[in-house]
Amino acid sequence: MDHVLVTGGAGYIGSHACKALKAAGFVPVTFDSLVTGWQDAVKFGPFEQGDLLDRARLDAVFARYQPVAVMHFAALSQVGESMQQPGLYWRNNVLGSLNLVEAAVAAGCMNVVFSSTCATYGEHDNVVLDEDTPQHPINAYGASKQAVEEILKTFGEAHGLRHVIFRYFNVAGADPEGEVGEHHRPETHLIPIMLEAIDGQREALTVFGTDYETPDGTCIRDYVHVCDLVDAHVLGLRWLQEGR
Numbered sequence: 001m002d003h004v005l006v007t008g009g010a011g012y013i014g015s016h017a018c019k020a021l022k023a024a025g026f027v028p029v030t031f032d033s034l035v036t037g038w039q040d041a042v043k044f045g046p047f048e049q050g051d052l053l054d055r056a057r058l059d060a061v062f063a064r065y066q067p068v069a070v071m072h073f074a075a076l077s078q079v080g081e082s083m084q085q086p087g088l089y090w091r092n093n094v095l096g097s098l099n100l101v102e103a104a105v106a107a108g109c110m111n112v113v114f115s116s117t118c119a120t121y122g123e124h125d126n127v128v129l130d131e132d133t134p135q136h137p138i139n140a141y142g143a144s145k146q147a148v149e150e151i152l153k154t155f156g157e158a159h160g161l162r163h164v165i166f167r168y169f170n171v172a173g174a175d176p177e178g179e180v181g182e183h184h185r186p187e188t189h190l191i192p193i194m195l196e197a198i199d200g201q202r203e204a205l206t207v208f209g210t211d212y213e214t215p216d217g218t219c220i221r222d223y224v225h226v227c228d229l230v231d232a233h234v235l236g237l238r239w240l241q242e243g244r
């Protein structure tokens with residue numbers, strides 16, 4: 001069976017992706033430092049603890065499993081933290097991804113599916129944003145993800161690396177079978193915070209923003225279910241494998 005290296009496979013979306021990959025007939029190999037992830041979320045294939053900043057560790061994992069593709073979820077992803085500690089985000093997200101992509105090319109693994117973000121777009125007046133909308137990130141997190149997109153494009157041109165980039169908006173939901181779920185510490189995502197408030201784990205839920213052009217002035221956001229999202233990743237992987 002084909003192996004797929006899943007960076008960040010111990011995290012929220014990565015662990016759901018591992019489940020979807022296994023169901024699709026792949027062996028998901030989780031590569032994760034556990035900086036924000038959880039080892040007990042690794043249930044569907046081997047676990048290799050390691051940091052993207054450790055190139056030798058990456059090379060050893062590529063040599064051991066010879067994956068046909070990489071699904072790259074590993075990143076730090078808190079907007080506020082990225083503004084307070086931009087160096088942390090450039091180093092972890094950009095240098096880490098550069099290491100990963102160089103290790104993949106060196107190992108002959110030429111397919112990458114990458115988790116990017118709506119934060120690469122920045123602020124726009126038009127409501128519908130699509131792939132052609134100009135990217136003007138307004139925080140270090142979004143800028144770091146846009147930089148990784150550029151790395152992938154240039155490695156595609158220079159080395160033939162094939163890639164699919166997904167720019168998610170808000171991801172929500174959990175595995176209906178309850179094998180994996182969402183567990184961020186601290187939790188910054190609206191729906192888990194709302195559930196924690198309902199459950200009495202926090203005093204209140206604060207909805208920020210009062211002057212949007214909506215009936216009650218609060219903002220409207222788009223959500224994608226995590227299972228739909230990871231299914232799209234598997235489709236992206238198959239599309240890459242078909243050599244398109």
Ligand SMILES: NC(=O)c1ccc[n+]([C@@H]2O[C@H](COP(=O)([O-])OP(=O)(O)OC[C@H]3O[C@@H](n4cnc5c(N)ncnc54)[C@H](O)[C@@H]3O)[C@@H](O)[C@H]2O)c1
Binds near residue numbers: 167
């Ligand atoms: N959750 C969302 O709503 C959302 C929206 C848009 C984009 N994204 C992107 O999706 C990806 C996954 O998000 P998530 O919500 O599952 O986050 P998460 O924090 O649950 O998972 C990220 C995983 O990456 C690991 N990691 C981070 N840096 C690492 C490093 N240097 N080496 C090895 N492992 C490392 C963490 O330990 C963690 O397990 C991220 O890249 C994020 O930017 C998420």
